[in-house]
Amino acid sequence: MFLYLAMIDSDADKSKFEILYSEYKNLMYYTANRILCNSSDTEDVVHQAFLKVIEILDTISSPRCHKTRALLVTITEHKAIDLYREKQRRNVLPLAEEYIGAAPAAEIERLAARDALAAAIASLPPRYRSVLLLRYDCGYSNAEIANILDTTEPNVRKLIQRAKEKLSAALSEMEEP
Amino acid sequence: MKITDDMLSAQAAEARELWLQACTPDALPEHRFSRKFRREMRRLVRAQKHSAAFNRSLRLARRTAAVLLLSAAVSFGCAMSVEAYRVSLINTVVRVFNDLTDYRFSSALPSETDSKAFTPPVLFDLPDTMHKTDEHSTPNGYTVTYESTTDFLDLTCTRITDTSEAHKLVDTENASVTEFALHGSPVTMIEKNGTVTLLWTHDDIVYHLYSSLSADTCRKLIENLQ
Numbered sequence: 001m002f003l004y005l006a007m008i009d010s011d012a013d014k015s016k017f018e019i020l021y022s023e024y025k026n027l028m029y030y031t032a033n034r035i036l037c038n039s040s041d042t043e044d045v046v047h048q049a050f051l052k053v054i055e056i057l058d059t060i061s062s063p064r065c066h067k068t069r070a071l072l073v074t075i076t077e078h079k080a081i082d083l084y085r086e087k088q089r090r091n092v093l094p095l096a097e098e099y100i101g102a103a104p105a106a107e108i109e110r111l112a113a114r115d116a117l118a119a120a121i122a123s124l125p126p127r128y129r130s131v132l133l134l135r136y137d138c139g140y141s142n143a144e145i146a147n148i149l150d151t152t153e154p155n156v157r158k159l160i161q162r163a164k165e166k167l168s169a170a171l172s173e174m175e176e177p
Numbered sequence: 178m179k180i181t182d183d184m185l186s187a188q189a190a191e192a193r194e195l196w197l198q199a200c201t202p203d204a205l206p207e208h209r210f211s212r213k214f215r216r217e218m219r220r221l222v223r224a225q226k227h228s229a230a231f232n233r234s235l236r237l238a239r240r241t242a243a244v245l246l247l248s249a250a251v252s253f254g255c256a257m258s259v260e261a262y263r264v265s266l267i268n269t270v271v272r273v274f275n276d277l278t279d280y281r282f283s284s285a286l287p288s289e290t291d292s293k294a295f296t297p298p299v300l301f302d303l304p305d306t307m308h309k310t311d312e313h314s315t316p317n318g319y320t321v322t323y324e325s326t327t328d329f330l331d332l333t334c335t336r337i338t339d340t341s342e343a344h345k346l347v348d349t350e351n352a353s354v355t356e357f358a359l360h361g362s363p364v365t366m367i368e369k370n371g372t373v374t375l376l377w378t379h380d381d382i383v384y385h386l387y388s389s390l391s392a393d394t395c396r397k398l399i400e401n402l403q
Contacts, residue, residue, distance in 0.1 A: 017225035021218060027201060029208045034200075043214045050221060057225070070193045073201075117184060121192035122199065129196065136182070137189035164180040171178045 019063040020053060024072045031073050032080040045083055049076040056148060059140070067138050071148075074130045078149050081126060120170045128163035131156055216329065219389065223371040242354040246278055249356045249365045280376060282335075282343040282383045297321070298334060301401045304390070330388035330398075336381055343383040347374055359399060368392055375399060 028049055033042040052075050053060075060068055121132055127149075134145045142160075146153045210218075297319040307330065311322035317336040322329065335343040352369035364377040373395045375386040384402075388395050 015222070015226045018222050021222060025210070025218075026205050026208055029210075030201065030205055040211075043211060047214060047217055050218065054221065054225065066193065066197065070197055073197065115188060115191055117180075118188040118191035118195055121185070121188060122196035129192075132185060133189055133193050133196075136185040137193050164185075167180045168178055171180075 016060065016063050017050075017054065017057060020060070020068070020072065021050065023064060024069065027069070028072055028076040031076045035077070035080040035084050041083060041087075042080070045079045046076060048079050052079070052148065052150075056144070059144065070133060071138060074126075074134065075148060077126050078130065082150070116171060116174055117167065120167050120174075123170075124163060124166060128159060128166060131159045132163050135160060212324070212329070216389075220370040220372070238351065238353060242349055242352050245354040245356070246349065246365070249354070249363065278347050278349045280343075280345040280347065282337050282345075282378065298332070298384075298402050300330075300332065300398055302398065303330070304328070304394075328389045330386070330390060330395075333385040335383045335385075337383060338381070345376060345383070345385055347376070357396070364399070366392060366396070 025046065028046045029042055032045040032049075033039070036042050036045065049072065053072065060071070062068060121129060123129075124132070130149065131145055134140045134148060135142070140148065142153045142156045145156045149156070297314060300321075300323075303323060304325065306325040307323040307328065308325070309321060310324045311320070313320045317338070319334045320331070322331050324330075337343050347367055348369060349367055350369075352367045355366050355368075357364055357366070359377055360379065362377050362379050364375055367374040367376075372387065372389050373392050375384070375395055377384050377399070384399070386395060386399060390398075
């Protein structure tokens with residue numbers, strides 16, 4: 001980044017946004033590029049994501065924590081998916097499109113030795129997983145979630161409801177002999 | 178099984194960790210971002226470093242910048258005697274009250290130097306850490322870029338003739354605008370978010386310098402430009 005930043009020793013001397021930028025820019029690039037597979041589009045998305053981060057900067061208490069990491073990845077992922085949809089003609093099955101950007105199911109299964117619900121949440125399509133984590137992990141209100149994801153509050157409520165239905169169906173399937 | 182809010186609250190943190198571990202590699206590849214991206218992010222970072230009070234002051238300075246730009250535009254008109262330029266000058270003035278200011282340079286007079294090859298200018302006394310990274314010449318124009326690990330400088334020169342027009346769009350929202358004279362020609366300097374834009378004309382050439390170097394450094398560079 002900037003040479004002079006290297007000479008600044010403490011976080012107190014750097015702005016919160018500088019820390020977020022230096023800590024997460026590569027992760028955000030990686031996240032968006034996984035979806036878009038295009039460097040120029042990916043950089044545009046990362047830039048847009050940081051603009052959104054600026055809007056909600058006051059809600060981020062700790063720049064270096066896993067919640068913040070997840071928040072920035074969520075924002076980037078949604079921006080990338082939006083751009084992907086804009087650029088693609090809708091000739092894919094809705095279900096396939098729904099899972100764009102989802103974490104590999106096999107990988108989640110490998111990591112989730114214990115809790116089926118946590119694994120099920122992590123396996124949800126991005127738009128359902130995002131609203132659940134923003135609401136129940138980060139503690140954002142529906143209005144704040146709507147602002148972060150550039151959607152409406154009624155849509156957020158609907159997504160949360162549908163996410164719960166999907167989780168219920170997934171867990172019921174697991175319980176069946 | 179009915180999924181309750183309590184169940185989700187209890188498992189959300191673990192779900193977040195599972196998801197992050199599954200979708201990001203242990204060793205994240207380092208990406209070299211483009212110059213355009215780095216420049217845009219520098220602006221954002223610098224803007225965020227300023228306090229809210231400072232940003233309010235900048236917003237108030239916007240009106241002052243608009244008035245100063247109007248004065249600069251009138252000065253340009255007084256320095257030039259070509260009627261066609263006065264028409265363009267009016268266009269520039271109209272655009273100054275938007276977030277951007279559009280400078281349009283045109284001439285009704287045929288260029289006397291049209292047939293001569295364009296001689297690229299030479300910048301002296303650049304910081305030692307800066308190196309030329311890009312250069313492009315055409316019969317009526319020249320662009321050069323210098324960069325270091327922390328700074329950049331773009332210099333563009335465009336010859337105006339009766340058949341060509343130069344057009345520069347400058348972001349002047351919340352900018353600090355000043356004017357000074359260079360070899361008898363007025364120079365407009367726009368400072369914003371740690372960058373400096375200098376715009377001036379000499380003979381039939383429009384010069385545009387854009388840099389992250391300090392205003393004083395940029396001013397000295399163009400004073401020594403050959």
